[in-house]
Amino acid sequence: MTGICKSFSGVKVLSDVQFDLKAGEVHVLAGENGAGKSTLIKILAGVHTDYQGQISLNSQPVRFASIHEATAAGISVIHQELSLVPSMTIAENIFLGREKCRGLWLNKKEMTAEAGKLLAEIGLDVDVTRNLGSYPLSIQQMVEICKAIAFDCRIIVMDEPTSALTDVEVEKLFTIVDKLRKSGCGIIYISHKMEEIYRIADRITVLRDGEYVGTATAEELDRGKMVKWMVGRELNQQFPRHKSAPGQVRLKVSSFILPDPAGKPMPAVNDVSFSVRCGEILGIAGLQGSGNSELLNGIFGTYGSQAHGDFELDGQPYKPTTPANAISRGISLLTNDRKANGLVLGMNIIHNITLAALKKFSPFGWLQPNSETKTAAEQKEALNLKAASLKMSVDSLSGGNQQKVVMAKWIETEPKVFLLDEPTRGVDVGAKHEIYELMNKWTSNGLAIILITSEMPELLAMSDRIIVMHRGSITAEFDSEQATQEKILHAAMGIQTN
């Protein structure tokens, strides 16, 4: 791909970008959110057809007019967002759009058999005749990957494929990637996770603000240099956690039990006790299914009175009944899926920021638009939110800026305890750094933070204390000095260590 330019309604999002992919290599496409990676991929996949520049495939110039043409040419894309139908079975999903038929009739038997074979090949043990929706997100993601590689393809694009995967599944994925590489496939891999990039990259191309910065092999381009390429400046410290001096106990949780929300016999959170102090960041580690996310939701009252246990907030008894009650008591929850339940995407930035604290802006029920706008402008300043106008709807913002809107919303409720579930998921390097700085600022003002993150370096660097959960129970607790990646992983997988 050479000289690729693309504009959206007059705004240039790609200018003169080049990219090349050899057979049998993994080429990582890196850049901050909004750098133009996804747009470039969409041009390659035939989604965007009105672009300038030249694409050649095996030295033949091509121009895909539709997704179908690109697929026929052997280009397969695994999208960031799942493009599967949860109410259909796994087999039906894999063959969606290319069903095997005998005349007019679907050949279910053959599809089921073949789907089972494909999934077994990548080491996924599931029942292909069950509905996809009955499996957790990580399995769905694996099915999506399987669907993409199930058919002969020469180029596979993976756009943040691991964002919903557990470490074990990530390993499986990498095995698959290796196999594909050896079989001569070219793989374009997009990720924000440094560990992953250096695990599998042969070469790395960096984009910034829609422009081509450079391409280098993974050996040549060390982390510092890559981050510099991506943000255009040096980030001297990737994780800037200031050591804090925790104050008195803010939230104390004892014997917390939460039945499984899906109705399985084993409780999602089983007899968990811990406490967090003012100004402290408590990290909760755990693999998928460990119950750490359910724990935060339980404290916030998402599950209502299903959650049992004794809670003390600043020495006062607290009972999680509804989110509204939790908010009024000074507990905020940043959920791990901002699009599904963090933001009202169609509403503008101002209204999203003031939503959770709206009573403050509407004495006697009457809204005060002026004070709303003023507050939103202050938050924009404080969080370095990049938006052309506060009246833009939030769905037009990049991931990092959307996350800042969610954070602004919760800070407006003046929380005492801030529960952060994957605060940096789908957020670019520059914004991640800013979020870490914000966490530092908040804790220095006495806020207590409970942090869940699947990025181990982030957890290790930002937490003052770490507890590890496995299948709903706490299996270990570490000070930040004692904790290592290995120790945490052992505890998270339920392996006893002494």
Place this chain on the structure above:
Amino acid sequence: MTKEKSSAKFAGFSAEHWFTSPTSRAFGALIIVFALGLLFNADGAFYKWGTHRDMLRAVSVYGILSCGMTLVIISGGIDLSVASILALTAVSFSLFTIHKGISTPIAILACLVIGALCGMFSGAVIARFRIQPFIATLAMMVFARGMAKWVSGGQKISTAVQQSDGTYKYVNVPQVFNFINSKVLGDNITVVTLIFVVCLIISWILLVKLRYGRYLYAIGGNEEAARLSGVPVGWTKILAYGMSGLFCAVAGICQAAQELQGDPEAGMAYELSAIAMVVIGGTSLQGGRGGIWLTLIGVLTIGYLEKILSINAVGEDKRLMLTAAIIIAAVLVQKGKK
């Protein structure tokens, strides 16, 4: 900045967005219909204010229903029961005032309470048992129609009052019936149209000025995010359907006044007209987007279309077919904004 904001919130009347805002797009359909009226003016009938006054009178009852429908649709729901609640309250109002001789203010209050309770009941079923609004209000649609027939004994409640000996005695309609039908301001506007305007203003205050309205938009936009932000989702929904029921009662009283009787069969398929008017205005059936002024534009678009066709002596058959075309065309124009 502030000034610009408040005007934009009004209904999108800010210059920069003029050509792309939903309001202007909705206006497009209205202007085209209006231009057709100027062209096919039926020998100048379209140039007379009386024609417009009559059009406004004719759409007012639909418009009042559309106000409630707008609130419900913005919250991400739908209310199929509006026409039945209209019939129930029309029958009740006629029964109270004509037959029972209950004083007008008390009769009005009673009808408003009946309407609001019907709506709140649907809302409660939707909020408490998480039943889809389509189903819950479909049930209320059937129930309220049945109740209208039960209350009236299946008869039209008119000024002919049956005596105990089986003969009919004719009574005068109460003053309020004539008042609602009367023209005021130098015969230039009908009272029922003014009632519609009041309903519009109430809806506008609810949607734009009150915290409650923000909650409606938030729930329609993303219910789960709203709930996790502490929005009282259940009560907001119950009130939305309750308001819709209240507007139905207002419409029912107006309907009774216009027909000079309470007909248990009144308002058949009005709910579909109300939904069509909201949608033509550009309020999204998915919820979270739209506004009351858009609904006004939708009401006027259909109102004018009907009026122009009728003054040009186009038969009802062709009118219906053309209305269908306008619905599709207007929604297509709305979609063009993406």
